[in-house]
Amino acid sequence: MTTLLPPRPPAAPDNPAKGRPVRAGRARLNRPGLAWTLPATIFFLLFAVVPLIAVVVLSFMTWTGLGDPKFVGLENWQTLAGDSVMLKSLWLSVLFIVLGVATQTPVSILLGVWASGPQRNRAVLSAIFFLPLLLSSAAISVLWRALLDPNFGVPAQLKWLFGDGNLFGHQSTAIGVIIFVGMWQFTPFHTLIYQGAAKSVPPVLYQAAEIDGAGRARQFFSITLPQLRNSIITSVILMVVGGLTTFETVLILTNGGPGTDTTITAFYMYEEAFRRYNFGMGSAIALVLVIVATAISLIMVKASGYDKMRSTMEGL
Amino acid sequence: MRTRPNYIAGAAVTVWLLIVALPLYVMVAASVQSRTEFSANGPLSVPTSLTFENFLLVFDSGFGKYFLNTFLVTAGVVGIVLLVVPPLSYAIVRSQSRGTTLIFRFFLLGLAIPVQAVIVPMFYLINSVGLYDTLLGIILPTAAFALPICTLILSGTMRDITPELYEAMSVDGASTARTFLRLVLPLSKGGLSTIAVFAALQGWNGFLLPLILTQSESTKVITLGLFNFQTQYGINVPGILAAVMLSMVPVLLVYLFARRALVQGLMGVGGK
Numbered sequence: 001m002t003t004l005l006p007p008r009p010p011a012a013p014d015n016p017a018k019g020r021p022v023r024a025g026r027a028r029l030n031r032p033g034l035a036w037t038l039p040a041t042i043f044f045l046l047f048a049v050v051p052l053i054a055v056v057v058l059s060f061m062t063w064t065g066l067g068d069p070k071f072v073g074l075e076n077w078q079t080l081a082g083d084s085v086m087l088k089s090l091w092l093s094v095l096f097i098v099l100g101v102a103t104q105t106p107v108s109i110l111l112g113v114w115a116s117g118p119q120r121n122r123a124v125l126s127a128i129f130f131l132p133l134l135l136s137s138a139a140i141s142v143l144w145r146a147l148l149d150p151n152f153g154v155p156a157q158l159k160w161l162f163g164d165g166n167l168f169g170h171q172s173t174a175i176g177v178i179i180f181v182g183m184w185q186f187t188p189f190h191t192l193i194y195q196g197a198a199k200s201v202p203p204v205l206y207q208a209a210e211i212d213g214a215g216r217a218r219q220f221f222s223i224t225l226p227q228l229r230n231s232i233i234t235s236v237i238l239m240v241v242g243g244l245t246t247f248e249t250v251l252i253l254t255n256g257g258p259g260t261d262t263t264i265t266a267f268y269m270y271e272e273a274f275r276r277y278n279f280g281m282g283s284a285i286a287l288v289l290v291i292v293a294t295a296i297s298l299i300m301v302k303a304s305g306y307d308k309m310r311s312t313m314e315g316l
Numbered sequence: 317m318r319t320r321p322n323y324i325a326g327a328a329v330t331v332w333l334l335i336v337a338l339p340l341y342v343m344v345a346a347s348v349q350s351r352t353e354f355s356a357n358g359p360l361s362v363p364t365s366l367t368f369e370n371f372l373l374v375f376d377s378g379f380g381k382y383f384l385n386t387f388l389v390t391a392g393v394v395g396i397v398l399l400v401v402p403p404l405s406y407a408i409v410r411s412q413s414r415g416t417t418l419i420f421r422f423f424l425l426g427l428a429i430p431v432q433a434v435i436v437p438m439f440y441l442i443n444s445v446g447l448y449d450t451l452l453g454i455i456l457p458t459a460a461f462a463l464p465i466c467t468l469i470l471s472g473t474m475r476d477i478t479p480e481l482y483e484a485m486s487v488d489g490a491s492t493a494r495t496f497l498r499l500v501l502p503l504s505k506g507g508l509s510t511i512a513v514f515a516a517l518q519g520w521n522g523f524l525l526p527l528i529l530t531q532s533e534s535t536k537v538i539t540l541g542l543f544n545f546q547t548q549y550g551i552n553v554p555g556i557l558a559a560v561m562l563s564m565v566p567v568l569l570v571y572l573f574a575r576r577a578l579v580q581g582l583m584g585v586g587g588k
Contacts, residue, residue, distance in 0.1 A: 031410055031411055031412060031492065032403070032406055032407040032410055032411050032492045032496070033407070033411060033413070033492075034407070034411070034413060034415045034416060034419075036403040036404065036406060036407035036411070036492075037403070037404050037407045037408070037411075037415075037416055037419050039399070039400040039403065039404075040400035040401060040403070040404035040423075040463055040467070041404070041419055041422070043396070043400055043459075043460055043463070044423065044426060044460055044463050044464075046460070047438075047441075047456055047457050047459075047460030047461075048426060048429055048434065048457075048460045048461060048463075049426070050437075050441070051434035051437035051438050051441060052429055052433065052434055052437075054434075054437035054440070054441070055433060055434055055436060055437050058436060058437060058440075063440075065439075107328070107332065110325065110328050111328070111329065111332060113325075114322075114325045114328070114329055117322075117325075125329060125333060128333065128336060128337055129332065129333075129336055130571075130579075131336065131340060132336060133582055134564050134567045134568055134571055135560070135563070135564050135567075136520070136521035136523065136538075136539050136563065137521065137523060138521070138523040138539035138540075138542055138543055139539065139542055139560045139563050139564065142542045142543065142545075142546045142556060142559075142560055143339065143343060143556075143557065143560045144339070145546060145556075146546070146553045146556040146557055146560075147339055147342060147343075147359065147553075149550075149551075149553060151551070152354075152355060152359075152551060152553045153359055153553065154342070154358075154359050154360065156358070157358035157359060157360055158360075184335065184336070184339070187332075188336075189582070189583070192579065192582075192583060193583075216322065241430070244430075245430045245431075245432045247432060247523075247524055248523050248524070248539075251543075252543060252546070266432050269432065269435075270432075270435075273435070273436050273439075274435075274439075274528055279436050279439075279440075282435075282436045283436045283437070286432065286433045286434070286435070286436060287433070289430065289432060289433055290429070290430070290433040293428070293430060293433075294428055297428065
């Protein structure tokens with residue numbers, strides 16, 4: 001799982017100028033220099049930053065995987081702007097993200113708040129809820145593809161529920177399957193985020209509300225939810241970026257189909273580059289992905305004031 | 317306080333329990349049934365006899381090799397991360413130069429780069445250095461993309477080491493290297509195990525990089541093996557489910573014996 005968070009302001013290094021004075025000379029002896037950072041930095045430059053720069057360059061070139069890439073100016077971008085599949089894929093990506101956030105957030109808040117409570121069966125149930133996290137995206141997709149197989153899976157046994165049973169044959173049910181599998185896979189992760197946050201809500205808030213006669217629903221909406229604010233932002237950003245880069249699920253469950261009905265942008269990029277060998281086009285689509293992902297994260301961080309790290313402890 | 321049972325939460329929890337547990341039950345039940353029994357009774361039935369033919373088929377179709385490859389990839393990724401991240405985090409936490417602050421910012425920005433974004437140039441790069449279709453070709457980029465989160469986690473742990481301890485080391489005349497080995501590493505065990513687990517999961521669960529950077533049987537990893545197994549034996553549901561179950565076993569073992577490290581490794585920075 002690639003987790004991604006908005007860059008937080010780095011915590012201040014312990015700066016002797018601010019703290020108590022450190023004996024000069026001595027202290028300088030055991031401070032590591034820039035050399036300590038070099039192996040990791042060079043490695044990261046080579047395998048992450050250089051490719052990121054190369055993707056920009058390649059988006060202005062044409063390359064079929066053989067020979068050398070050739071410069072073609074804005075050709076890829078012009079093709080992309082008029083490409084109906086690309087536009088459809090962007091629309092589908094947005095739909096996937098909205099549906100993903102809308103299904104996963106309420107369930108994981110509810111489960112997270114529940115799991116932070118005092119019930120006796122909590123530990124056992126939480127351990128079961130955690131199990132999907134032990135499987136890779138690929139394994140989960142293969143599992144559900146087999147479970148929902150139209151001829152040998154559950155739909156064949158429960159015809160009254162699934163109709164003709166071919167969930168992968170229609171756009172609405174195919175999208176439904178991908179959203180549901182995403183929910184099955186990622187809800188435990190987001191539940192853990194909310195569980196941790198709900199645990200750290202000061203009990204004194206609930207005690208005060210109890211004295212004021214607030215019921216459980218009122219306590220949930222007036223205390224728990226506002227206190228989970230920062231976690232909701234973190235969790236939703238992770239869902240948005242995760243949704244945008246969903247790949248295995250689409251490839252294994254629907255292969256982008258029926259037709260191009262579940263071809264979201266990340267999958268379209270793979271198809272263009274590695275199935276049609278239009279590496280230039282693939283790079284341009286990849287760049288669109290990076291720009292959209294970064295923009296959404298930045299907008300959400302700014303709009304929510306998360307970058308100012310407003311404390312939920314205000315007024316305590 | 318809060319003594320009345322919460323019926324809404326109770327109902328939601330029960331529904332979710334069914335959603336999570338039922339597929340896992342079908343997976344386990346199907347994997348020990350023969351294909352004929354499975355087709356006759358359907359996926360939701362209780363197995364009446366026990367067979368290991370599915371697991372044998374899984375291993376016959378090459379999964380032993382895939383497991384070995386995945387272990388090597390995982391070990392390689394963990395090795396690289398444990399080699400380069402601790403010195404970097406140590407410098408980030410202890411160095412006072414502006415350079416290290418910049419480097420830390422640089423790694424934080426690196427958090428925002430999704431692997432998907434760079435697969436085309438990565439394919440080009442790995443090809444041109446002659447690492448296409450090798451395990452090392454998977455290991456290097458996988459490790460690189462684990463660095464930002466691991467750095468963030470480990471420098472967080474290392475910040476908790478108090479300045480007094482560093483002072484004591486320097487009073488004893490310890491060099492930076494000695495301070496690193498004798499003080500910083502032993503006191504960062506929690507963070508080190510978290511980043512090791514995080515890196516291991518990236519190696520173990522990786523799919524996209526192996527998909528585009530390898531092609532032959534001899535370099536296949538489990539996730540790709542599952543994908544191929546499904547395309548090849550699409551109608552053999554018990555076989556597929558047995559393969560999925562086997563792929564889960566090593567992670568399950570880590571979960572049973574090092575639960576805390578696994579949860580923290582899974583969460584990455586999302587847990588903070």
